[in-house]
Amino acid sequence: MSGIPEGFQYTEEHEYVREAGAEGEFLIGITDYAQGELGDVVFVELPSPGDAFEKMEVFGTIEAVKAVSDLYSPISGEIVAVNETLDEDPALVNSDPYGEGWMIRIRLTDPSELDDLLTAEAYASLIDES
Amino acid sequence: MSFIPHSEADRREMLDRIGVSDVRDLYDDVPEELILEGDLGIPEALSEWEAVRELNRLAGENRSLVCFAGAGQYDHHVPAAVDHLIRRSEFYTAYTPYQPEVSQGTLQVIYEFQTMVCELTGMDVANASMYDGPSAAAEAAVMSRAVTRRGRVLAARTVHPHYRKVTDTYLRGLGGKLELVPAGPDGLVDPEALSAALDGDTACFLVQYPNFFGCIEELEPIAEVVHEAGALLVVAADPVALVLLRSPGELGADIVVAEGQPFGNAPSFGGPVVGLFAARQKLVRKMPGRIVGATVDTEDRRGYVLTLQTREQQIRRAKATSNICTNQGLNALAATIHLSLLGREGLREVAESSVQNAHYAWRRLQDVDGVTPLFPDTPFAREFAIATRENSRSILERGFEAGILAGVSLSRFASLEAPDGLLLAFTEKRSREEIDRLVDVLAG
Amino acid sequence: MAGFPLKGETTPTIFEKSEPGRRGTQMTRSDVDTRPLDELVPARHLRAEPPRLPEVPESEVVRHYTELSLKNHHVDRALYPLGSCTMKYNPKVNEDTCRLEGFAGLHPFTPQASAQGALQLMYELAEMLKEIAGMDEVTLQPAAGAQGEMTGVLLMRAYHIANGEGDKRRRILFPDSAHGTNPATAAMAGFDAEEIPSNASGCVDLEALRDNLDDTVAGLMLTNPNTLGVFESDILEISRLVHEAGGLMYMDGANLNALMGVTRPGDMGYDIVHFNLHKTFSTPHGGGGPGSGPVGVKEHLAPYLPVPKVVRREDGSYGLDWDRPESFGKLHGFYGNFGVMVRAYTYMRMLGRRGIRETAEASVLNNAYLTALLKDDFDLPYGRGMHESVFSGTSLKKRTDIKTMDVAKRLLDYGFHAPTVYFPLNVPEALMTEPTETETKQELERYAAAMQSIVREAETDPELVATAPHTTPVSRLDEGRAARQLDLKWSFPEDTDA
Structure with missing residues (x-):
């Protein structure tokens, strides 16, 4: 398994949250561990810009050949953009989950929610247990 | 007779190896009070010959009639090769192709079937089959609700009553119901009445093409108003008529369903038959049922697999697009072989002969007293309805005496709100002489 | 080791074997005085080109599908141990009886007087299924197990509505080992599908069941033996608990092959059971279908069964009864997969009462x-x-x-x-x-x-x-x-x- 990037934050549902480069905006995707468990990703269903989600609300689904999983928004906010290249090339989630395989860009409404997320270290021990 | 292969010695050795003395010891988990005492109250076993004799007797109680009944099931000839091929046990004793490496036969057949269904309907994608036409229509309604996230489902009153009933039954479970749009005096959907019935919560409109009475609906203006309202157009088609008529896909349908029985399947008292289901590409992930796709193996050879399985119950469970799993595979195989044998020209000839026969009968009936076409000025293909002065059921009885099934009585279906009469259907099998006899029966 | 023929052989599609002008069969041409097509049907309705079906001679069609057939594993080749699918041998005689002209040639709208043999067969098949399951009524209409399940949950719905509890009883429970069709069907009929955990021995956890039971439960769907092949020994207590809470017991009959003639779902407390004629009663699976999924019910659910019902009249004749005002509706265009019923009937008559056990x-x-x-x-x-x-x-x-x-x-x-x-x-x-x-x-x-x-x-x-x-x-x-x-x-x- 490739490393778990430092500086990102994680959830128990194997999503990550990373700063998007603009104030209050974050990129969300699934971790390398999660893509490995799913196998070949064949389809990612994403919301539309402008949609708003509560923390832990389902914002989309990800499909592998014989598995499907809901995607949970780790934080509350409004969708600024979605990664449209996943429509054409969903396998980016497998090949580059932390980079080109990001899913949604969200404008955070409650910064305190970030405090509830896991650090890279905490996430690493979580997946060690499973 | 039974089909258990063991000798007494086999049975003894097996029990010894298992470590029990009697097979009933293997039922230890079943509470004593639930064990049935004595034998079931069903008949004693028959030998194969006795069974064949009994089945022949029952089959003999059914009387074969010269068939002018249609209404979803049609009496077409099925070339002998169809049955010979579907009787290959490689096909009929296989199951759903779960292990694609040893199911390429079934999988490639379905891929060819999907292609043929798309060609007939003018749609982009088709599935591996549904139970029958009506349940395919019901699934289309359920799917339309999921796609549009809207609740209402409308249908033309001129849709086959059984299609409407089945669709309504499926919708009732979901807290909905099927709402009917009346037809105009010409027996066709009136786009203005339809437009008035559509609203922002309408998921789809179901129309039959040609409709239950045989009238050829004008699909293009219907599609226009349906799409204007943001709803989907679901077309239930007679697949034989589709050979001659402009395809629903060309005319704006979003989902097309059909009863595929006329292709290679005996009427068999209504089943097993085969539901066809096709849709626009963008709806593929919401489709019900199995779908086969082409891919390659590890050595880059072309091969086929079940695909988009994440839609289905075995993976998505409560969120599946449908609960269907078993479909009508062998009937889809029969349809595929039938269409391959007839080919482009053969099928066109069948459709055209059916139309010619229907219009010949129509012309003959112009002179028959007591019989009037229900919709005299509306175009039809191979089926049409007549109003009868005499009770239609007594005409059917007279036909029965003459060995003729003189159509389907309209009075069976109160929901049609039609006058008493008969729906008459024609296939390539009906000769001029038989049609003349039908006319005699109708003339009384 | 038994390898397959055609290892590594790709078969071109039937479309690639097509040559313009070839044909597989000559169909009958109309012998009436014909008119040009566009005089019969207005040209605006006619398609410009016929559908692009393949043009292949009969011999090549036969070879094509024969070649494809050789690529299938099937019961007649060797063991096919798909759990839950009951891939038993399919007796050949069934394939003959279902094709008798009196059955196969029968139009579903034929007058009942000319379908007496078919109706009698259906009636007697339902009688046998009733006896095997210990149920009071059987409908043969569902086309497959999943449609049998749909029938079952719609019966639950109709029953609770009739008792004034339709709005309240919105939950259907099933164990975590259940077939995917159970939750999919419950959801498709508008219920909340809720999974309950199994205990250490793989059976329904009575505590978890108790915790989940209340007056919002419509019923429990439970395969028995369950999908682990284990008989639910607590079945009587499970039924008692579900009934006490006002719910109904549904048996997914996929595994009935283990039990028939030995013990009966009706005696276990089930209110509803579906049969898979294509599993238990030896009708072939056809590469994915057709199946047939009759449903048996206890008396209190009989009024809600789908229309029409096959009946035996006082004069000894058989008929179809459409006049059932409390019926929940209809799931199949006609009466179900009749051809499959003929096969199952033939099989059951050959087995007889003892052969079934x-x-x-x-x-x-x-x-x-x-x-x-x-x-x-x-x-x-x-x-x-x-x-x-x-x-x-x-x-x-x-x-x-x-x-x-x-x-x-x-x-x-x-x-x-x-x-x-x-x-x-x-x-x-x-x-x-x-x-x-x-x-x-x-x-x-x-x-x-x-x-x-x-x-x-x-x-x-x-x-x-x-x-x-x-x-x-x-x-x-x-x-x-x-x-x-x-x-x-x-x-x-x-x-x-x-």
């Missing part, structure tokens, strides 16, 4: 024997089942890195179909194995030997297993590519060029 016993015997042969080679987390056992490849995977999927693929090289794999979901690396009663002792031994040989291969030559199958018409297929780059129909050259 002996069939169940032999299915349990065969599975117990096969389980005894294999119990030291694979894990058996929930022990021996009745008609099927669910093995697990967990230890093998730990030891050798060979997964259940690899074992399944390697089995194909030995000439067998694989068991159902990765189901039920509560068993990791599951191999759900159902041999059925029609296999000989020797065939079971041959299969066990193949499984043992694969275990040895996993230990000594894991690559051989991990890359299996090696003898089939194609090797492992890229399912990811199939789902990502959808290719769902043949592309005509003229379409791709444009």
Whole structure:
């Protein structure tokens, strides 16, 4: 398994949250561990810009050949953009989950929610247990 | 007779190896009070010959009639090769192709079937089959609700009553119901009445093409108003008529369903038959049922697999697009072989002969007293309805005496709100002489 | 080792075998005085080109589909141990009786007077099913098990509505080992599908059941023996609890083969049961269908069954009763998969009262024997089942890195179909194995030997297993590519060029 990037934050549902480069905006995707468990990703269903989600609300689904999983928004906010290249090339989630395989860009409404997320270290021990 | 292969010695050795003395010891988990005492109250076993004799007797109680009944099931000839091929046990004793490496036969057949269904309907994608036409229509309604996230489902009153009933039954479970749009005096959907019935919560409109009475609906203006309202157009088609008529896909349908029985399947008292289901590409992930796709193996050879399985119950469970799993595979195989044998020209000839026969009968009936076409000025293909002065059921009885099934009585279906009469259907099998006899029966 | 014919051979599609102007068969031409088509149907309705169906002579059509057929594993070739699917031998005589002209040629709108034999057969088939299940009424209409389930949950709905509890009872419970159709059906009928955990022995956890039962529960869907092949020994208590809470008991009858003639769902407290004629009653699976999924119910649910109902009239004739005002509606265009019913009827008449029980016993015997042969080679987390056992490849995977999927693929090289794999979901690396009663002792031994040989291969030559199958018409297929780059129909050259 490739490393778990430092500086990102994680959830128990194997999503990550990373700063998007603009104030209050974050990129969300699934971790390398999660893509490995799913196998070949064949389809990612994403919301539309402008949609708003509560923390832990389902914002989309990800499909592998014989598995499907809901995607949970780790934080509350409004969708600024979605990664449209996943429509054409969903396998980016497998090949580059932390980079080109990001899913949604969200404008955070409650910064305190970030405090509830896991650090890279905490996430690493979580997946060690499973 | 039974089909258990063991000798007494086999049975003894097996029990010894298992470590029990009697097979009933293997039922230890079943509470004593639930064990049935004595034998079931069903008949004693028959030998194969006795069974064949009994089945022949029952089959003999059914009387074969010269068939002018249609209404979803049609009496077409099925070339002998169809049955010979579907009787290959490689096909009929296989199951759903779960292990694609040893199911390429079934999988490639379905891929060819999907292609043929798309060609007939003018749609982009088709599935591996549904139970029958009506349940395919019901699934289309359920799917339309999921796609549009809207609740209402409308249908033309001129849709086959059984299609409407089945669709309504499926919708009732979901807290909905099927709402009917009346037809105009010409027996066709009136786009203005339809437009008035559509609203922002309408998921789809179901129309039959040609409709239950045989009238050829004008699909293009219907599609226009349906799409204007943001709803989907679901077309239930007679697949034989589709050979001659402009395809629903060309005319704006979003989902097309059909009863595929006329292709290679005996009427068999209504089943097993085969539901066809096709849709626009963008709806593929919401489709019900199995779908086969082409891919390659590890050595880059072309091969086929079940695909988009994440839609289905075995993976998505409560969120599946449908609960269907078993479909009508062998009937889809029969349809595929039938269409391959007839080919482009053969099928066109069948459709055209059916139309010619229907219009010949129509012309003959112009002179028959007591019989009037229900919709005299509306175009039809191979089926049409007549109003009868005499009770239609007594005409059917007279036909029965003459060995003729003189159509389907309209009075069976109160929901049609039609006058008493008969729906008459024609296939390539009906000769001029038989049609003349039908006319005699109708003339009384 | 029994490899397949046509290893590595690709068969072009029927469309690639098409040549303009060829035809497979001559259909009858109309002998009436014909008119030009556009005088009969206005030209605006007519399509410009007929559908592009293949143009192939009969001999080539026959060869094409014969070649394709040779690429299928099937029951007539060898053991097909798909758990939960009951792939028993399909007696040949059934294929003859269902094709008798009096049955196959019957139009569904034929007058009832000319369909007496068909109606009598349906009536008697329902009577036999009632007796086997201990139920009061049976409808033959559902076209498959899943439609039987739909019938079942719509019956629950109708029953609760009639009792004024339709709005309240919105939940249907099922165990975590259930077939996917159970939750899918409940959801499709508008219910909330709720899973309850199983206990350590793989059966319904009574505590969890109690905790979930209240006046919002419409019913419990429970396969018995369950999908682990284990009989729910607490079934009477389960039924009591569900009934006490005002719910209904639904039996998914997929596994009835183990029980028929020995014990009856109706006596266990079930209110509703569906049968799979294509499993228990030997009708062939047809490469995925047709099936037939009759449903049996207790008296209190009978008024809600779908229309029409096959009845025997006082004068001894048979008919279809459409006048059933409390019926929930209709699920099939006509009366169900009649041709499948003829096959099942033929089979049941041949088995007779004792043969039916002996069939169940032999299915349990065969599975117990096969389980005894294999119990030291694979894990058996929930022990021996009745008609099927669910093995697990967990230890093998730990030891050798060979997964259940690899074992399944390697089995194909030995000439067998694989068991159902990765189901039920509560068993990791599951191999759900159902041999059925029609296999000989020797065939079971041959299969066990193949499984043992694969275990040895996993230990000594894991690559051989991990890359299996090696003898089939194609090797492992890229399912990811199939789902990502959808290719769902043949592309005509003229379409791709444009």
